[in-house]
Amino acid sequence: MPLLAVENLAIDVERDGQTHRLVHDASFSVERGETLAIVGESGSGKSLSALAVIGLLSEGLGIAGGSITFDGRDITKLDEQAHNALRGSEISMIFQEPMTSLNPVRSIGHQITEGMRLKLGLSRRAAKARAIDLLEEVGISDPAQRLKQYPHQLSGGMRQRVMIAIALACKPSLILADEPTTALDVTIQAQILSLTSRICRDHGVGLVLITHNLGIVARYAQNVAVMYGGRIVEQATAAELYRAPMHHYTRGLLSSVPRLDIPRNVPLSPIAGAPPDPLQVVPGCRFHPRCAAATERCGQEVPAPHHHGGHQVACWHPVIERPEHAMVQA
């Protein structure tokens, strides 16, 4: 049984008395100690799916269908109090902006130990000892001193490390990381990602890594789900997805990223057009207006996800490559 199993999740927004569907039919699952990357552009519904899992969809947004099974029980029906009990101690989250995700007037020590004392019932002394261990684990030097410091005294990378420590503090079994490295220097990004995925693996924590950068997930995720326009268009293991992407959107994403193993004089090919407005209704496959392989059928019928050689792909004309033509492995 997977740690987290999301089945046919649908998320609606209520706007001016009208209901728009932002996430359609999303299904994915995460095992303990495993990393799932959800990749997509802004507005593709990837963050919404994560917020639905942790039960913090903002007002006006709601789960309209499907189920979220965490550790064997459906958590879509939980009330606020039960959700609160789950948050922090079972499911935790790392935010995009480490600069603004820490309370400026509380010391690092307070922010790390608060959850432990509340959720794990640790004494002040035990919580402090655990906080020092955690800071050490996330690679912060001189942890005992750091506990007394305030967020403004730390750099962005350090703050994100602290955020990771806070997320881990209450021993959750699932961590959602919403673009955890977007706000960081490129040199720090890799450190934070490898740190996060290593810690999650070591502790047997499931990790959902939300990102718009397909390039960074290859090394850190076992499974990848690509979202476009509120739907998961392709899902496969990371190696498989890079070896032979089947959805035209995935292929477009991959060929728009510069790679070291492709000659430098080959120009990058961006995907033409812009992602659809989430509130706008696109009949058929939502990618068809930008897809080179689109046919009449693509504009009429929504392709259902189907399994194909280790991939799950929602496309009427998936690209099926024979091994000798496969793209060079990432």
Next chain:
Amino acid sequence: MTDISTPHDTAAPPKRRSRLMSTLAADRKAQAGLAVLVLFLLAGIFAPLLAQFDPNEMTLDMMGGLSWQHPLGTDDLGRDLLSRILYGTRVSLFIGFATVALALVIGVTLGLVAGYFGGWVDMVIMRYIDLQWAFPNFIIAVYLVAVFGTGLLNVIVAISLAFVDDFARIARSMTLTLREEQYIDAARVLGFSKARTLLIHVMPNAVAPIIVQATVSVSYAILGEASLSFLGLGVDANTPTWGLILADGRGFITRAWWLGVFPGLAIMLVVLSINFIGDWLRDALDVRQQV
């Protein structure tokens, strides 16, 4: 307190208490303010020992000028002005602090709740605050005293209720900005209750403007009590307060200047020192500011 932090040891930030101390060491105004306030507090506490006379004891030496026997003179009934001011310190300071404490607790709670929960809760609270806002604070206090009668407790309640709207407004506006901050979301993600999020995470970030308002309000409360007493709506006539002394003396101010100057000076000194202390507290409690 001897070692003021140099820029080099920012790596090890001082603890909260030593932070208070080190900011105080650098703040002359706060030192002066604290000294004056402590002096007044001691004067209030030890009034029975310090005062040479019973504050209500009348002598035949009416409106006597400054003398060795009566250092600040006597009033129209021959009561020793110094003794009256010393005893008055008790009531005036008590009213000043008690009112603000009450107004702060009620106002900040209302503001936090209104700002954080929004919706109809916000509507109800803020319409009430608007209603109160429409009247000058002093008129509200006068009205409340008129309804509930005079007396120390009533004066405190009346003045503090009149101040509630200021605190509520400040707390609400701070909460409205703060609740959008990501660290508040982060607190929700960790599964903290709403009350905890509000008290531990939202409120401390709103503390600076509230402290400023509180110190200003202490001054206003002392002045408010003085004004109420001046109008005969304050505490009962046998309790000497600074406002009452001023009020009693106003008719004779041309013949006995000390009846206006000394109680006025006492009010001014306390108000000023509280403002200095407020500035210092605001700096000291803002951890983002380098000491």
